[in-house]
Amino acid sequence: MGWIYALLGLVVIVLILIICNMHIVPQAHAYVITRLGAYSKTWSTGFHITVPFIERVSKRINMMEQVADFQPQSVITKDNVRMQIDTVVFYQITDCKLYAYGVTNPLLAIENLTATTLRNIIGELDLDSTLTSRDIINTRMRTILDEATDPWGIKVNRVELKNIIPPREIQDAMEKQMKAERERREAILRAEGERNSTILVAEGRKQSTILEAEAEKQAAILRAEAAKEAKIREAEGEAEAILQLQKATATGIEMINQAAPSEGYIAIKGLEALEKVGAGQSTKLIIPSELQSLAGLVSSAAELAKFGATAPAEKKKSE
Numbered sequence: 001m002g003w004i005y006a007l008l009g010l011v012v013i014v015l016i017l018i019i020c021n022m023h024i025v026p027q028a029h030a031y032v033i034t035r036l037g038a039y040s041k042t043w044s045t046g047f048h049i050t051v052p053f054i055e056r057v058s059k060r061i062n063m064m065e066q067v068a069d070f071q072p073q074s075v076i077t078k079d080n081v082r083m084q085i086d087t088v089v090f091y092q093i094t095d096c097k098l099y100a101y102g103v104t105n106p107l108l109a110i111e112n113l114t115a116t117t118l119r120n121i122i123g124e125l126d127l128d129s130t131l132t133s134r135d136i137i138n139t140r141m142r143t144i145l146d147e148a149t150d151p152w153g154i155k156v157n158r159v160e161l162k163n164i165i166p167p168r169e170i171q172d173a174m175e176k177q178m179k180a181e182r183e184r185r186e187a188i189l190r191a192e193g194e195r196n197s198t199i200l201v202a203e204g205r206k207q208s209t210i211l212e213a214e215a216e217k218q219a220a221i222l223r224a225e226a227a228k229e230a231k232i233r234e235a236e237g238e239a240e241a242i243l244q245l246q247k248a249t250a251t252g253i254e255m256i257n258q259a260a261p262s263e264g265y266i267a268i269k270g271l272e273a274l275e276k277v278g279a280g281q282s283t284k285l286i287i288p289s290e291l292q293s294l295a296g297l298v299s300s301a302a303e304l305a306k307f308g309a310t311a312p313a314e315k316k317k318s319e
Contacts, residue, residue, distance in 0.1 A: 022048075023049070025045050025046055028045075028062070029062055030043060031059070032057070032097065033056070035054055035055050042096045042097060059096070059100045065091070065092040067088060068088070068107060068110060070111045070115070072085060072086040072163065072165065073115045075122040077123070077127050077130055078125055081127045082167060083165055085163065085164050085165070086163040086165075087162060088162045089114055089145065089158075090159070090160075091110065093155075099152060099154060106152055110154070113145060118141065121137055125137075127170070134161050137161060142156055
């Protein structure tokens with residue numbers, strides 16, 4: 001019975017060893033396996049079993065992109081201004097073997113390399129260039145760190161200057177400079193606004209003067225046309241009145257002629273006309289129509305007598 005218990009104990013020990021050497025590698029992770037102390041292989045995602053007492057998992061590595069936020073580093077610019085710069089490095093492990101055996105402490109190595117690289121780059125720039133050239137600094141640092149970390153199996157994807165903290169007196173000077181710049185821009189904008197306002201007012205007055213002159217011109221034209229139209233209408237009215245008067249007179253004469261008035265009626269009308277003429281204040285000489293006829297007869301007789309006297313003399317001359 002003793003050997004049965006021994007066999008059961010051996011089976012239990014073997015099961016424990018198998019279970020202890022079973023490994024499941026998660027997604028985006030890798031295990032570095034050593035055999036008898038030397039590098040053997042790298043496990044990727046999945047189920048794996050190591051050989052007991054011969055193989056073991058030397059390092060568990062996260063293959064995802066990682067972020068290293070380092071403490072602010074003290075740097076000096078080209079114009080001897082000391083400042084603090086806080087950097088952030090985004091890196092990813094690409095070769096597990098190099099990462100496991102290339103450097104003792106990869107994160108510390110990256111931090112020290114970042115600090116020395118940052119000091120070298122900032123030492124070539126002045127304060128203003130440092131504050132305005134973040135993209136250039138980031139690109140140069142990423143290039144240098146990526147080349148330096150290749151032997152460690154690390155790829156630096158991105159480097160960012162998180163904070164640039166100049167000395168307090170520099171910050172005060174910068175704030176005063178920014179305030180002065182804002183005041184200068186405000187004065188420029190106010191002057192430009194006043195100038196534009198003056199130009200617009202002058203332009204408005206010019207347009208108003210032009211419109212007033214145009215309106216006055218149109219009003220004068222309309223007044224002249226109205227006066228012309230009034231005179232035309234007045235002349236047409238007078239002509240129409242004269243025409244109507246002439247028509248009325250002609251109609252009256254025609255009616256009188258059609259009525260065949262007697263001599264007595266005509267004499268009475270003549271006397272009425274003479275009465276109206278005599279009503280005036282001026283001195284007048286009135287000759288009756290009968291005397292005028294008589295004077296006409298006398299004049300005609302004198303002309304005949306004169307013609308009869310001169311006719312024989314003219315005849316003798318002609319002979």
